[in-house]
Amino acid sequence: MTATDYDLFVIGGGSGGVRAARIAAGYGAKVAIAEEDRYGGTCVIRGCVPKKLLVYASRYGDEFEDARGFGWTSGLATFDWRTLIANKDREIARLEQIYESNLKAKGVVTLKTRAELIGPGAVKLSDGQRITARTILIATGGRPSRYGDIPGANHIITSNEVFELEDLPKRIVVCGGGYIAVEFASIFAGLGVETTLVHRRDKVLRGFDEDLRDGLMEALAGRGIRLLMNEALTGVARDGAAYHVALRGGGSLETDLVLSAIGREPATKGLGLDSAGVRTGAKGEIIVDSFSQTTVPGIFAVGDVTDRANLTPVAIREGHAFADTVFGKRPVQVDHSLIPTAVFTTPELATVGLSEEAARALGHELDLYKARFRPMRNTISGRNERTLMKLVVDRGTDRVLGCHVLGPDAAEIVQMAAVALQLGARKADFDATVALHPSAGEELVTLREKWAPPA
Incomplete structure (x- = not known):
């Protein structure tokens, strides 16, 4: 076997790449x-962790307002964006250091540089250095899509x-309808x-x-989002x-x-995939x-870069499975069929399994x-917002195919429901579970009446 610099070279220091590097090093591989x-x-750095911190910040307005119904009185609450961002930056810097320190503790060589493929078993760093590796893992993630070729897109x-x-703007226009768009719309609205x-x-x-889509749109509109x-x-x-924003409808x-x-x-541009023959x-x-x-x-890829x-x-799961397969000699395939997910709007929603429409x-x-x-x-607080819970059940087998929640703590509830679905739980298993009272989650085990659409 031809000598190489490393057993594994990982391009990308995000969640998937870091997990793969650490696990591979734990198996004795020489990793960079x-x-x-x-x-x-x-x-x-600029995704789910700092966003969740902003979500927390955006919900305190509700807490102050709702507290009055429970007998609390306090002075005028004020919010300072710069304080939030400074504290967010401090926490992100702490987490970044932990990520790098954990890699080094496992003996992984960490390089703060760009790397691109120059062949099946070789990469080139931004300083021109060439490195060879028996195995290369690409884990460069994704990047935001730009709005498109319209006048003023640079703004x-x-x-x-x-x-x-x-500074916090007084007015914002958010474009999009996915996780990121509705979450940021909710964050900014919550901050006034x-x-x-x-x-x-x-x-x-x-x-x-x-039902989740309709319920969330109703809730967002109820919170003043246009x-x-x-x-x-x-x-x-x-x-x-x-800024003046022109709309397709003429407004x-x-x-x-x-x-x-x-x-x-x-995020695959400039990685040299063509030179290595990697298909995209x-x-x-x-x-x-x-x-x-x-x-x-010899070239693998995990995470968002694989879409x-x-x-x-x-x-993270894909990175771990890769390391187990290649360096632990224990082949592991990741099951993408039952993945719980949450959208951290206010109210938040979470889901696992099949939607009614997909089923x-x-x-x-x-x-x-x-x-x-x-x-x-x-x-008691006087807030009119409502929680929605829904179970999608296969009639023939009684197996629960999907669990969907819109309301406070939806993510926490669905995370545990995901365990039940992973084990193939039937509706009868939910029914046989003792309710934890009083809680919102108990609704999932007390649902008895089948829902039928209006005639």
Whole structure:
């Protein structure tokens, strides 16, 4: 065997790449990892972690308001954006250091540089250094998609820049209808910003259960977010400190900030994939098999760069499975069929398994169970927002195919429901489970009446 510099060279220091590097090193492999930006990747630096911190901040207004119904009185609550961002930056820096320190503790060589393929078993660093490796893993993640070729597109920021804003705008236009768009619309609205969501489709969150989509749109509108559906931007013009946004339908908006959150794309540009013969798809995603192997022996890819299921825990699972397979000699395939996911709007929603629509499309005869109610705290606080819970059940086998929740703590509830679905739980198993009272989650085990659509 020809001598190489490393057993494994990882391109990308995000969640998937870091996990793969650590596990491979634990198996005794000689590992190096290159990251051109900051260790931790999108999730830690400018994704789910800082976004969740902003979500927490945006919910305190509700807490102060609701407290009055429970007998609390306090002085005028004020919010300072710069304090939040400074504290967020401090926490992200701490996490970044932990990521890099954990790699070094495992003996992984960490390189803060860009790397690109120059062949099946070789990479070139930005300083011109060439490194060889028996195995190469690409884990470069994704990047925000730009809005498109419209006049003034340069005035539109993405989710990368939004975390670095010096000041909180008074008005914002958010473009998109996926996770990132509705989450940021909810965050800014919760912080008191006049918020407009512009989306080219008729509903947000394509692919989610229709009841969740409808329920969330109702809740967002109820919180004062202006929803412009079946609409798009055709131009953005600066006017002093403000912007004029032209709409496809002929209208216009005046705002202080325009945020594009129309999706993400695999970060594969400039990686030298062609030179190594690595096949990519229409969006630039790296084509891999069930073991994350690319079309070139010895080159693998995990995470968002493969555009399979673009979620941080999935990237981590794929990275771990890769290391187990290649260096642990224990072949592991990741099952992408049952992945819990949450959208951290306010109210938040979470889901695992099949939506009603997806289950019907697969030919299942269904029994549906739904509950819609005011959470207990809302009965005293005076808030009218309602929780929705739904179980999608296969009529023939009684197996629970999907669990969908819209309301406070939806993510926490669905995480545990996901365990039940992973084990193949039937509706009878839910029914046989003792309820934890009083809680919102107990509704999932007390649903008895089948729901039928209106005649």
